[in-house]
Amino acid sequence: MSQNKIVVPAKVAKLQNAGKKTNRRRQPNRSRIGDFGIYLLLLIVALMMAFPLVFSVCSALKPLDELFRFPPTLFPRHPTLDNFSDLVVTLGQSWVPFSRYISNTVMITVLGTVGHLLIASMAAFVLAKYDFPGGKTFFNVVVVALMFNGYVTAIPNYLLMSRLGMIDTYWAIILPAFASPMGLFLMKQFMEGLPTALLESAKIDGAKEFRIFWTIVMPNVKPAWLTLIIFSVQNLWNTKASTVVYSEAKKTLVYALQQIQSGGIARTGQAAAVTVVVMLVPIVTFILSQSQILETMATSGLKD
16 A cells, blocks of 8 residues: 555656646747848848839939939939829820720729639639539649740630630730639639538538538638739739730720830830839739738638
């Protein structure tokens, strides 16, 4: 009995000490010098990524004499908005109103993005959650299509739009945006991570296919379609469409602005302002969507 009284407390104490060791907060293996090196590297990378944006904005705020100063300076000594006002005056002299270029670009961007999002999401839902003959082959074709740049598909795209009678129309830009393979690939990869049990339980409750897709699948793949919106807006907003649209009244904003950029040395300041205007919408779209993507990725994890 005395031996048992001695052994049992020893085992309990050993277990308690082991529990304290496992519950003890782990300290990072990096030293302060290592942390400083990591933060320094991240700072350098951040400055390298922000430099083109800062340089473009500063160049747009420089007067013409500072744009040709050597050695060049990063920040303007006498900032001014004359470049933007001159840009508005130049666009106002065109026989096509400046508002027409903006409306054309906004309509193409909105319709192309919405159509691409819906078609890519519905096709990805079918490919990810249903087995049917030829499904894997079709997805392999989509993956292969990712390797082809837009310059490679320009001629086939023109021939197809010509056969359909859509040359010199808005649809010559919008319809190809619907069939972009990047959106389908991205949405399918996200939808494959959704638990099948969640969709089956919805079917048992009497939900139809479209209701499952719209109320269950789409909210849970919000990071995917927000990323898809960023890519689609960037591509459509920056498109010139000069190969399929000929009428000046149907030209996009980027085409009109690039015509100003090619005006020579006298329009160097306006060209700098054009750069800021062109990149403004994609950057704002990314900033607004980025916070929602991070929040959704942190709170919408699902597991079987």
